Amino acid sequence: MIFLIARKEFLNNLLTARFVIGFLICLVLIPFSIVINIVDYRDKTVQYNVDSDVAEKAVKEIRVYSALRPEIVLRPEPLSIFSRGISGQVGNRVEIRIGDKPMLAAGKTAAGDNPFLGSFFSIDFVEIAAIVFSLLALLFGYDVFTREKEDGTLKVQLSNSLSRSRLLAGKVLGILLTLLPIIIFCFLFSAVVILFSKNVMFSAFEWGRIALLFLISLAYLAVFIFLGVLISARSRSSVTSLVLCLFVWVFFIFIVPNVSAYIAESFVPVQSRDNLDRVVNDMDRDLTIQTQERQKAQNLPTGISCWWCNWGDDGRLETYGNSRANFEIMLRKISISELLRIEYADRKWAPQKTYLDSLIRQSRVAERISMISPAGLFRVIAESVCSTDVRAYESDMEQARRYRETFIDFLRNKNIFASYRYITAAPPESFQTEDQLIEIRSGGEFKTAREYYEWAAKQKDQYAAWRKISKVTAHGDQPNDFPFLSVSDMPRFQGRSKTIASGLADSAVPISILLIECVFLFALGYVAFIRFDVR
């Protein structure tokens, strides 16, 4: 009997305008969202390839270890086509520095090259599905009892030996059967578009996750069907039921997600980024002072003349053409500064972690408030399934932090902070005294450094004085005299592992809540229908 009622409901629904319009909405919106997000994914992949090439080149085209600062480029998540999560709001590049632990990734966000585009919002498959599936479920559920009551057919049916529970089960099954083809169509259509897209390649992991998303969508749909049935069973007329359903829909789909984020933003403050930057700058200043003091304690001079020097941040120093004595002083200074730099990175991490935690806390609060709505739950689960949520991002960043430790160990194992290879590609045995260098560069005009400096002090044109000792270029004066450094033994970054179950433990709670909501709403609908006055 249940299947007979379900079949009748299904056939009735198939002939209605709402089925046709609902199907048309899906036919327009689903391709719209999939195409937009495939284009977005293609752009991200292009950017990833460009960034990866730059990062690879940067590691290959260096001559000294102080310039070796590998950059991790995070691969775009293919499932962001379905749920973008925060993937469009965070960068994809993490530079591994010895003086800082990775906090937030740099690089372009979804706004791309125009920051004004950041004020435009975007929509993905999951959001469209959340809007359309819930609307269709409510539109098919709102008059499931009230319409038959108004037509007078409900009491006729119940005058037969048909129990209310069977009638309810049949009707719910009928609505599910009606909406199932629409949902299957949405997922199949998306799968076909992805299969035929040149820019996207899904592995078994991604297909498995889409299957999981499909099952979650069914649970989400069921929640709204049961909600529609409950409202219908508690309403006296179809109009009342419809109005209630529509307001519930707007509240859950559009208002709660927005209100949750705004309330979290207002009432759960994040640490000030400006303040963090100030604290970190103060620590960097302290690092400079400490470094200078320790160097001074070892009688190392503050300033030093340099023939060819390329200074950069995070201790970068590449130098050539100096005297043996100057090379030695530079190395001793570097040995002090780099170890202190690593020590200060750990100190800076404390306030950075506090800031990061405050960002995560705020987003968690927003997430929890949004779970009031089944649409919020659906979105949270979908982001987790598609690995585009804060947890997946933090997992990537945590891997990057661990990789930094591995990288520093790699440098330490080579005892690189005490090696000339840190600052120059010139072999130590080729270093010469200052007298020798002056004699070579001046073409023999000056025999000693003292002779040259005494002469230079009397000159008005300092540039002309300098020209005197750059007549002849000695071998080893320029970086181009040396080959690039081979870092094939450097450990490489391994991204987080991808298995069907990985990262899903965190979504166990929202999935459970969604299922409990299903059961609870069905039970409420059942009780309401048992007490429903069919007259």
Add this chain to the structure above:
Amino acid sequence: MKTILKREILHNLYSLRFLISLALLLGVFLAGAFSYVKGHEAALSKYQIARSQYDEAMRKDAESNATTLAVTMRTFTLRPRDNAFIDDAKEKYLPNAAVYSAWNVFSFENKSGNSNPFLNKHDDLNWAYMAALIVSFVTLIFTFDAVSGEKESKTLALTLSNSISRGAILFAKYLSALATVLLLLLPAAGLNLTIILLAGRTPLSLALVIELGVFLVLVCLLAATMAAFGLFTSVVTRHSSVSLLLSLCIWLLFVAVVPNSSTFIAKTIYPIENSETIQRKIDAAFDDLNKNAPPGSWMSNSRNPFLPQHELRARIVMKRLEAEKRIRDVYYRNMFRQFERTRLWTALSPISLFQYMSEAVVGGGYPRFRKVWNDLHIYQTQFLSFFKDLDAKDPKSPHWYNPFEDVSTTRLKVEAAVVPQFAEQPMSAGDRARAALSFLLISSLGACFIYLLSFVLFVRYDVR
């Protein structure tokens, strides 16, 4: 007609949808008011700290010497607006700071910490959000069955059997929907305003009252447009359920589809060069300048201001600044154009139109930033003249202008009080009107067209 209008308004007021709409609006406005008070206070306190540091840095640089004052790059940050409770104009996602020195306005940025990257993008619960989302929805809910619903309940034929024109009936229904929406909005907005004013951080001024008044007119225009769409769906179908579905489709199109396809439109239809290409162009220009620079141009290891190489370096650095400025200014213009043209596409949605007009009325968002950007360029030329005047008076200065170093121009101290300061000027009424005018025209014409279409269809409507 008065009778019909009165009947329609009363019918709406006694309906369940009115009660639910009122509860929804009151709830959201209430949450919005408390969140705004809390959030605005935090934003103001952050801004005040940053501003005092900006002022202090400028004072210290002036006390150091005039050249340091001129060459130091500063970041001017926009103050959080006091009328942001009407419309925040998505300012937290827009650039809100500009970097400048006496020599150039270099770039703009969204100052860090403005928004949490881990938080999904969202609108603030301000008046513009309520209007764009809830008022537009409620207006459709009050109009979708205005004609088809009456046909189903058989009262339409009865009404038309009286000596009243179809035009009058349609207009009365139209006006009643607008009146109902206003009756819903006013108490909720009043409650919101009362809480915000009582909190004491937002002063009530004549300008604010005018902004509120004009904003309400815009809400009426939005409601008028959506009511016209509601009537259209009502007269184009025979059943109210189909009208409702059509109305919801239209609403989804205006609220979700059109505005959310903006980034796609911008990147696909109006692509601009990427930042890597721009950097390559700048590097090429720099290489070209370096190749043609006289020998010794980069020699800098002397604090003697009259060292001849300082003049060579000043010249090449100035040329580099000009070359980079030319490339970047074109790049920025392309960004502005891409953004503006994309907004024109989204003008297909009355809700987007309303948002663009609203940001102009409150003097916020993109028009505000463009004004500050343009004003900062004017200020920068004044600041530069001020510096050049100081430098000209110093006999110890070689007057070799170098925009990035404090070596070869005046090293005299300056009184911080006489240094010209940049202050943001609020958008004038004329600026606001200009920013809103084209959108106002499109919106008004759209509303009239849809209403006329509904009227024509209603005249031909079979009421049996």
